[in-house]
Structure formats: structure tokens, C-alpha cells
Amino acid sequence: RDLHLSIRRQRQMCIRDRYKVTARACERVLIPLTAGLFFLMPEQYSAYVFFGIIGSALKRGWQTRVGSFRGGMTEVMMNPLAVSLQKKGGEVRLNQMVAQILVEDARVVGVHVADQDIRAPHVILATSLKPAQDLVRNTFGNHPAFVDMLQLQTMPAVTLQLELSQPSKQQDWTTFGPTTVIGTYAEQSRTTFNQLPGRLSTILSPPSEFINQEPDQIYARAYPDLLRLGLDIEDHVERYRVIKHPYDFYALTPGQDKLRPNQRTPITGFTLAGDYTRQPFFASMEGAVRSGVLAAECVKESL
Numbered sequence: 001r002d003l004h005l006s007i008r009r010q011r012q013m014c015i016r017d018r019y020k021v022t023a024r025a026c027e028r029v030l031i032p033l034t035a036g037l038f039f040l041m042p043e044q045y046s047a048y049v050f051f052g053i054i055g056s057a058l059k060r061g062w063q064t065r066v067g068s069f070r071g072g073m074t075e076v077m078m079n080p081l082a083v084s085l086q087k088k089g090g091e092v093r094l095n096q097m098v099a100q101i102l103v104e105d106a107r108v109v110g111v112h113v114a115d116q117d118i119r120a121p122h123v124i125l126a127t128s129l130k131p132a133q134d135l136v137r138n139t140f141g142n143h144p145a146f147v148d149m150l151q152l153q154t155m156p157a158v159t160l161q162l163e164l165s166q167p168s169k170q171q172d173w174t175t176f177g178p179t180t181v182i183g184t185y186a187e188q189s190r191t192t193f194n195q196l197p198g199r200l201s202t203i204l205s206p207p208s209e210f211i212n213q214e215p216d217q218i219y220a221r222a223y224p225d226l227l228r229l230g231l232d233i234e235d236h237v238e239r240y241r242v243i244k245h246p247y248d249f250y251a252l253t254p255g256q257d258k259l260r261p262n263q264r265t266p267i268t269g270f271t272l273a274g275d276y277t278r279q280p281f282f283a284s285m286e287g288a289v290r291s292g293v294l295a296a297e298c299v300k301e302s303l
Contacts, residue, residue: 026042033050033176039206040155045252046257068172068186097114101123101139102117102119103139107267109269121269124271124272125270127274133152136150148258148259149261153251155207156245156247160201162202164189164196164197164200167190168226172188172189185226204222219242262278263279263294271298273295
């Protein structure tokens with residue numbers, strides 16, 4: 001911990017010296033924003049990433065909102081999508097891992113799931129980056145069309161979720177945690193998890209510090225910082241869980257953006273989708289949705 005703090009202070013000094021940013025602005029604004037949004041320190045990514053997000057918001061200022069889901073994401077987002085697909089004649093299968101992409105005569109003709117081949121005139125690979133890379137590498141090897149995509153790096157994420165006997169704040173807010181390991185935290189007792197007396201979700205930063213730690217170590221490290229932020233959790237934590245994503249999204253470090261692939265591939269019957277693919281947004285749910293729209297357009301044209 002002492003070494004980590006020393007390195008962080010040295011990095012802060014470099015930023016302040018180069019750009020004349022005050023220590024307070026760096027500590028209270030710049031670092032919390034970058035740690036909360038990107039899980040990175042300011043010197044680890046390009047300003048293109050930071051201002052790309054701001055630019056998108058400015059162009060659509062009248063449409064930009066910050067809010068919470070009114071229920072769990074499975075309930076309010078995924079289930080309605082699944083129901084809509086089924087009404088249109090589609091089939092939704094859960095907990096079935098795709099083991100292989102099927103290729104015949106240089107075109108994709110389906111996927112192998114469990115002990116069954118599922119054949120289709122077109123396949124969209126819509127996953128996060130790491131599983132997409134694994135399937136593409138196992139199927140196409142070092143095909144020139146996927147060289148950049150296979151070099152694209154990933155980043156981890158670690159979240160700590162607390163169930164409480166009462167809300168930790170008087171309102172449901174999502175905000176940042178300056179000078180702590182709490183990148184962002186969200187009180188969700190009245191919105192996303194209104195069936196619980198209290199619910200607090202946090203994203204820890206930097207995730208590389210926690211990805212290999214045990215849950216009790218992570219909780220012990222984060223708990224004092226949650227108290228420092230003024231959250232009313234003392235004697236109210238009923239249970240907690242740590243969720244680790246070793247390969248959560250593509251890296252936002254310099255040199256990575258140019259490696260992002262397009263949705264359209266030169267392989268007949270095969271299209272990519274995911275926030276790592278080329279579209280106006282960076283690693284985000286908005287980017288994933290936009291990639292799906294672009295992928296659908298590719299499929300419509302090909303069929």
C-alpha cells in the first residue's frame with residue numbers, strides 16, 4: 001500500500017508539473033473522474049478518450065441524462081429483450097457456451113454448443129472482447145482480418161456490493177470517491193434494488209490492486225474508505241459480495257483505439273458486435289448497443 005501511494009504521488013506531481021494543474025484539482029477532480037470512469041490514472045490514457053466522452057455529451061446535451069435502472073438489469077433490460085425476440089419467432093437459450101464457430105467452404109455456417117451444431121445463414125459474435133478473441137483465434141488462427149483485434153488488450157474490473165439494513169444515503173446517487181479506493185459508488189436502495197432495505201454498489205480502483213485478492217481482504221480494504229466518504233454503513237452491513245471481471249472491457253491505453261475492428265468482416269456469414277468494435281462510443285453500454293445496430297445493418301445487407 002505504501003509503495004502504491006508513493007507511485008501515485010509521483011504520477012500526480014508529473015501531471016501537475018507538465019500541465020500546471022493544482023494538487024487539489026488533480027486530487028479532487030481529475031483522478032476521481034479517470035479512476036471512476038476508466039479505472040486508470042490520468043497519465044495512462046489519451047485525452048482523446050476523456051474528451052471523446054465529453055464531446056458526445058455536448059453534441060447531445062438535451063438528451064444526456066444520468067440515472068439508475070428501476071430494477072435489476074436482468075429484470076428491466078434483458079427479460080423484455082428476450083420476450084420480444086421470442087414473440088418474433090426467435091429462441092433464447094441460457095447457460096450454453098459456444099465451443100466453436102462452424103466454417104464450411106470459407107464461410108461461417110453456425111456454431112457448436114454443447115453436443116449440438118446450430119446452423120444459421122449468418123452468425124453475429126456479440127460478446128465482450130476476451131471470449132470473442134478466443135473464439136476467433138481458435139477458428140481463424142492468424143487470419144489477416146483479425147490481426148489487430150487479437151492484439152487489442154483488455155482491462156479488469158472489481159466491484160464490491162453491500163446489502164444493508166438501511167440506505168447508506170438519503171438519496172440514490174452515483175458519485176466518485178476522491179482519495180479512496182472507491183472509484184465510484186451508487187446508493188441503489190430506492191431504485192435498482194428497492195426490494196432490499198439498503199443496497200450500495202461500488203467499483204474499486206485501481207482494479208489491478210484487487211483482482212487477485214480474496215473477498216475478505218477486499219472488503220477490509222474498502223470498508224474504512226466507505227466510512228471516510230460519509231456513507232452510513234457502520235453496523236448496517238448484512239452481507240457483501242465481490243464480483244471480479246478479469247477481462248471486463250478493452251483497454252483505453254494509448255495505441256489501442258486503432259486496433260478496434262469494424263463490425264463487418266470479410267468472412268461470409270460472420271459479423272462482430274460489442275463495445276470494443278468500431279463505433280463512436282468507448283467502452284460502455286451505449287457503445288455495445290450502437291455496435292449491435294451496426295451489426296444488424298451488416299446482416300440485413302448480406303441477406
